[in-house]
Amino acid sequence: MSLPWGTNFEKEGRMASSAPAAGAPDTGTPGSMGDVRRGNLALVLGRIAQSGAGAHLTRAQVAAATGLTKASVSSLVLDLLDAGIVREIGLNPQGERGRPGVGLELNPAMGVMGMEINVDYISAGLTDLSGNLLLHQTQEQDNRIASPGSVAAALAGLAADLRGNAEAQGVRVLGGGLAVPGLVDVKTGTVITAPNLGWNTEALDLDALLPGVPLGTTLFNEANAAALAELRYRPAGGADFLFVSGEVGVGGGLVIGSELFTGPQGHAGELGHVVVQPDGAACSCGGTGCLETVAGQDAIFAAAGIATQAASDGSAAWASRSGRAASGPSRSETLAQLLAALAAEDADALGAVTRAGRFLGVAVASTVRLLNISSVVLGGHFAILGEWIMPALSDSLERYAPGKVLPGNISLSGVGQAGALLGAAGSVVRSLVEAPHRLQVQAS
Known part of the structure; x- marks a missing residue:
């Protein structure tokens, strides 16, 4: 399954990230060649992501769908291949004359971690870039009687276990999303209030949840994240x-x-x-x-x-x-x-x-x-x-x-208990599709 990349998962300014500054979008003169290339890079990646399971578009097909020249698409695809976001797979003879082209797909060896802190459990799950849940683990515990720091530490341990399992299977974790049951300040990574947890103005150390990931960790309200997952997965x-x-x-x-x-x-x-x-x-x-x-x-x-x-x-x-x-x-x-x-x-x-x-x-x-x-x-x-x-x-x-x-x-x-972490992870993938140069900067 592919995510609805054409959908705005969240209004601009609603997502905060612990990603390193080096991964932030480059500044510069609006309309510069760098801006144009970054926009085209997102356009190409978005088209590949929209192609759906089993539909491996070629460079020529991406060019036809986006209106870009074949030479431009080939250059942009090389950037995406270098960053590890997409990979080449087999030959695609459909819809092309002459020699079949090489198909392209989101790299299944790249993943995103969705995490959730709720009142009586913590949970973490790994998805690939197409939104498929690869690993999932829930740990029941009463978080009302624990400090925010100890809860975050327990979640970091759970995420570390899953990350280790993912890496053992050859999957690299690019970033993560954390969902909590309360009002959040997404710009500062602060839980403003989570009454059922007893939290007020708690600034979480998002970096500690997934140390060293290039895209950092983002913070979400639990119900909003679950709604995003429902938008993506509901039949x-x-x-x-x-x-x-x-x-x-x-x-x-x-x-x-x-x-x-x-x-x-x-x-x-x-x-x-x-x-x-x-x-x-x-x-x-x-x-x-x-x-x-x-x-x-x-x-x-x-x-x-x-x-x-x-x-x-x-x-x-x-x-x-x-x-x-x-x-x-x-x-x-x-x-x-x-x-x-x-x-x-x-x-x-x-x-x-x-x-x-x-x-x-x-x-x-x-x-x-x-x-x-x-x-x-x-x-x-x-x-x-x-x-x-x-x-x-x-x-x-x-x-x-x-x-x-x-x-x-x-x-x-349609998503069950994993909805919040799936939505959080999916929105992080969405941010990557909209700005793939963030990962390029980290990889360079």
Whole structure:
């Protein structure tokens, strides 16, 4: 599969990177020959990337598709080959007269690491430049009782393991993307606030996550990254949708015109903090009655009467230092208990999920009316609970926003738990396709 390279994955200025200064775009007089060549380099690489699996375009075909001369394309392709971004593969006899040309494809020996920090787990996955997930590992741990530095260190260790495995298989890691469940300042690599983690104004050492990679590491909001992955991977496609991320908290990503909409400061889509119960429970954000107080994982588990991994601060901290699991069931075990209770038609479990679906509908109804969006994609635990939550969500939407979101326009995520890291990795690849000279500078 190839990524939709023609899609603007993120508005300009929304991505921050720890990439070394040497990899930054060269400055110079606008319209200079260097600018033209860099633009043509991106044009050629973008056309190769768009060709799709198994379609190995030749230099002549790239020239015909881009309008550049064959000589220019040949020169640009040599630069891409030298940088290791593309490789030659076999002969392509299709669509050409005379001697077959040599096919071109994104180099499968180059990869990008997607990473995620969430409330109760860390995760890392390696994709190739075409977006295929090659390696993936998740480690469950309670990050609420650990310092940001220790969480980042644990993730760096996980990423190092995957990077070692990748290099053993001949795959070089070019850069990475990190997704976190909170508001982020992408320019400085700072988590402004992540209420469910208890983080405020935490400047992360992005370089330490993947030391020495030429493209550095970028920072993303978790729900936005997952929305990007959904845009790329969802089988039904669609240019406009609201992605709803369900974890301990609830997040949202807005895709409008096949572009991620993040607002002036990059913080749009905070669905979990839409007020659905004005006189409801206090929320970790400091507000009252937010959606995640009734539809977040912990809220659903509590309403269903299912115990969570709620160890005391002291015992949890000891467990974290000793490398042992904290007392109580893990996240996956707790979800399994809830699913078993739902399958057994337990009244408390059914009531908890129905209640979550109803209030989710209240928040979504307000959002789709405001933004004129008619499609909703459910991710995280909302997708896992889809069989039970969809009826309540559909009924709620019909009550509060009749005709705005038809039942057929509510779908479950096509990427599953790996969505955030896939989206983060994919956006890093996108940045490379838009500016391949960054890697050239590093390789020179």
